[in-house]
Amino acid sequence: MTEARKPIDVLLVEDDPGDVLMTREAFADHKVANRLSVVSDGVSALEFLRKEGEHVDAPTPDLILLDLNLPRMDGREVLEALKADDRLRAIPVVVLTTSEAEEDVVRSYSLHANAYVTKPVDFDRFIDVVRQIDEFFVEVVRLPSR
Numbered sequence: 001m002t003e004a005r006k007p008i009d010v011l012l013v014e015d016d017p018g019d020v021l022m023t024r025e026a027f028a029d030h031k032v033a034n035r036l037s038v039v040s041d042g043v044s045a046l047e048f049l050r051k052e053g054e055h056v057d058a059p060t061p062d063l064i065l066l067d068l069n070l071p072r073m074d075g076r077e078v079l080e081a082l083k084a085d086d087r088l089r090a091i092p093v094v095v096l097t098t099s100e101a102e103e104d105v106v107r108s109y110s111l112h113a114n115a116y117v118t119k120p121v122d123f124d125r126f127i128d129v130v131r132q133i134d135e136f137f138v139e140v141v142r143l144p145s146r
Contacts, residue, residue: 011061012038013045015070026130042073049088063137068097079111090144
């Protein structure tokens with residue numbers, strides 16, 4: 001465990017405005033002011049990560065929360081592209097999705113996702129899950145320094 005909780009940069013790749021709002025709320029209610037950036041599709045996620053277009057000044061995230069079902073490029077394709085990129089592959093990725101399909105779980109791990117979490121439909125449980133992910137990556141694991 002770290003002695004002092006240091007804020008981390010988190011990229012949320014999510015197209016559902018309700019899930020974005022709930023994730024923002026979970027972060028806001030938490031004791032650490034992690035910096036949360038949001039993009040709503042797979043193409044924008046890769047542009048953000050590669051600092052292209054409108055994202056040239058984007059922070060390099062310490063953690064990515066990735067939905068699978070995204071417009072323009074789905075989360076599986078995003079995961080595959082970023083894990084194939086030497087500059088991005090070390091960033092931990094938590095797949096946070098509504099899919100409970102076993103093939104999505106297996107494929108996500110085969111593409112080197114660090115965790116697979118099915119989004120709870122209950123608001124309070126969703127908030128709790130996001131807090132637990134945040135706590136794990138801030139308090140328990142050691143992330144690579146940039």
